[in-house]
Amino acid sequence: MFKLVGKSSFIYFLCASLFVYLIDLVLVRSALYTEHNQILTIGFALDFVVVLPILLYFLIYRKINKSIISILPFALLGYFALQLFIPAKGQGTLDWVKYLLIPLELTFLSYEIYKLHQLITHFRRNHFNNAHPLETLRKSMEQSFPHSKIAPFLIHELSLLYYAIFAWRKKPYLQPDTAAFRYHTNSNWLITILILSKILLIEGACVHILFMQWSSIVAWILSIGNLYIILILVADYRAMCLNPILVSKQVIRLQYGLQLSSYIETTNIESVSVIASKQITKDRMNTSFIPLVVEPNLRIQLKNANLVIRLFGKRQLVDQIYLFVDNPHEFRNACLYFMEDDSRP
Known part of the structure; x- marks a missing residue:
């Protein structure tokens, strides 16, 4: 804002x-x-x-x-x-x-x-079988609050609570006639989360005790901030487990945990490359997506900039997307197959 x-x-x-x-x-x-x-x-x-x-x-x-x-x-x-x-x-x-x-x-x-009644009405209208509940909620809130700058952040917070608390018994979201690709199994993201959570809990407790000698309000603010960061990390990993990348003939449903959410039309893809490390210059950072911590092994080059939703509901136009995928060669082949199939008369 x-x-x-x-x-x-x-x-x-x-x-x-x-x-x-x-x-x-x-x-x-x-x-x-x-x-x-x-x-x-x-x-x-x-x-x-x-x-x-x-x-x-x-x-x-x-x-x-x-x-x-x-x-x-x-x-x-x-x-x-x-x-x-x-x-x-x-x-x-x-x-x-x-x-x-x-x-x-x-x-x-x-x-x-x-406005709440309007939101519920839009949610019921947008909901259909096999629809993702958070995508339905996002679409409904955008219709109910078309000019709100707070709505994207609110959707992010609801997504965070959903994945961190309410989605532990849910199954991965899949759609018919799509190829699903996981991106969390072979990465080091889970180990990173466990290490960061341990640091935040242990050092956070020490910092809390230290600041309690000076100001209890500041101590509790810092502790709640640490817990919020841990909640984000857990929700991000659960979102990765429940949302594989779905590739179809017309579109790629790309949700990378809480870090990225977008639909990419196959006709807008210029190339899909398997890479050994990210190859990006500083001037391209503002139009590229790079996942946190993990080293990407794929690069999707777009013909035209595509709108993506990032952490905290931030919207960004990107023309390069770097990803880590468990099976990068299979993902690349699937994308090329659907791209070639789409170009056939």
Whole structure:
């Protein structure tokens, strides 16, 4: 979102918010507040509940195509901040703000329920036999929230929970009339995960004890961050186990754990090469995919850039894809067979 909005918009919003807060802070601690506490409390309430959320909308949210109704939670957050900001003598004046926010928050809740109903409707419409549930969810969320920048990240987090916790009894996802290729059996990714998890657990416990002497909040934030990284590693490996690469005449369903997800048309493939090591220059890094840690043994060169979904829902256009596959020569032969078959009259 930072790149989409621009650095200047964030700076303007932060500066404006800080300016409003400092002015209000000076006034609330002045003798003027003692004489005119009701009027000034109303002014402070307008700043926290109306002015700052509107600034957020015009400087940031509008540029990422979010509706104005999405600032209502920030108006509620402003009200809670106001409770801490206003002295006891002015708390009674805040009741009107509370009664004003109740219908607004009910409106926001109704809007969210409507969007949830819309999501469920799209999910049922998109779901069909042998469909992958997460692909159905992604398609449904894109239809329900077409301009949302948070939806891809939310889908990534749901995928992470699905593979790390709920998919242990699931079978690998296969489709008829496709050749399936695994890419986790012969790699060192499982060993890497076990080593990293051990390091994160042991050193994380030591760091937690050390930081508890200084700040318990920081210690718990670091520990939760370590657990989150371990969860990503486990979910990535489970996604590899359950999602072999599927090659068919028309398209290649390419999901490489949580690291990459895409559909590549065989007509868009220029070449498939078995390689001994990745051969890539720095200027091609932004248009290439390379798996984490493992040394790739395959390179897919595309004719035109293809959209892929990477970790945390990041979208990227790539024209080179490096992979590690258990049987690279068989994968290459299958791709060439379908490419040649597709070129036949």
